[in-house]
Amino acid sequence: MRHFRANPITTQKPDRTFVTEADTAVERLIRERIADTFPDHGVVGEEYGEDGGAASVRWFVDPIDGTHNFLRGVPIFATLLGVERDGELQAGIVSAPALGGRWYAWRGGGAWGSGRLAGALADGAPRRLHVTAIADLAEAQVVYAGTQDVIESGEAPGFEALLAAAWRERGFGDFWGYSLVAEGAAEVMVEVGLSIWDAAAPVVLVEEAGGRVTDFAGRRIFDGGTTLATNGVIHEAVRSMLVTASQAMPEGGVPE
Known part of the structure; x- marks a missing residue:
């Protein structure tokens, strides 16, 4: 969060989207943590591509989803982490620090929200999430x-x-x-x-x-x-x- 609304160093990628020093720093940190904890896992990230493509378990990393919002001081951005095993997505987490919200889910374990935006319960406990039944x-x-x-x-x-x-x-x-x-x-x-x-x-x-x-x-x-x-x-x-x-x-x- 120290880079948010702090005029981070920014470069433009070939596809005309932007990348900030925060994007690269966050992805490097996540990759280091995964490598230290799960050295046999692969990682696919927005800024640094794919490592360990033959691994049965792969992590997908978007260090800042909503980089343009981040650049303009709009608090709608998040770090996204997903993990798959043998080609099937197994778990995911969405963390939006400027909004104070975190959403996460894992196969068979349901979807949950924590923090003020994601609707944590009054005692601060995570809230189970469910879609609506609206059919029209x-x-x-x-x-x-x-x-x-x-x-x-x-x-x-x-x-x-x-x-x-x-x-x-x-x-x-x-x-x-x-x-x-x-x-x-x-x-x-x-x-x-x-x-x-x-x-x-x-x-x-x-x-x-x-x-x-x-x-x-x-x-x-x-x-x-x-x-x-x-x-x-x-x-x-x-x-x-x-x-x-x-x-x-x-x-x-x-x-x-």
Whole structure:
């Protein structure tokens, strides 16, 4: 947190996104801790790539999810850690220090929130998280990340149809959108262009809270494409809307 709102040293990566000294410092620290504690585990991180790719257990590290927020002094950023064994995601943690929230989950153990934002109980104990049972999109809250990414991906028609059909829509993007679905504060989170280190922890969190996460085609693929997280009840209805509306819009933007 000492780098937050402190004008950290920043460089621009080839993809035009930014990386700060805090991003690299946090990832180095996490990698060191994993190497010391679990020397046979692999690590895949946003800033330093992959080590130990043949390991049966791999950690996925996003040192600061929401770097641009961090740069501008917006407190919506978090460190994401996910872990998989033999290709299956097993656990994840989302830690948002500026918001005072932490969300975590593990297979068979449920999803939990601690800290003031994540809704800890009055005595400070973690709270068990669960998605809502809302089955009507007209009663659902939809959250999403950057709209420009959706437009550039070619998914704008489906996305616009979804927003028009929802009760309410807001741009609570990045990690927080998935946390809101897991908490039962939103029913749908839509995002495109995620890398595995962005998705690993939120996927476990939403699924252990009773929700569902797939790409727009309904596959459990979370590296570079589309991502849809829901309360599960309305997942197929939302997915169908996203796909159908986008497929009906030919090049040039005139519906068939």
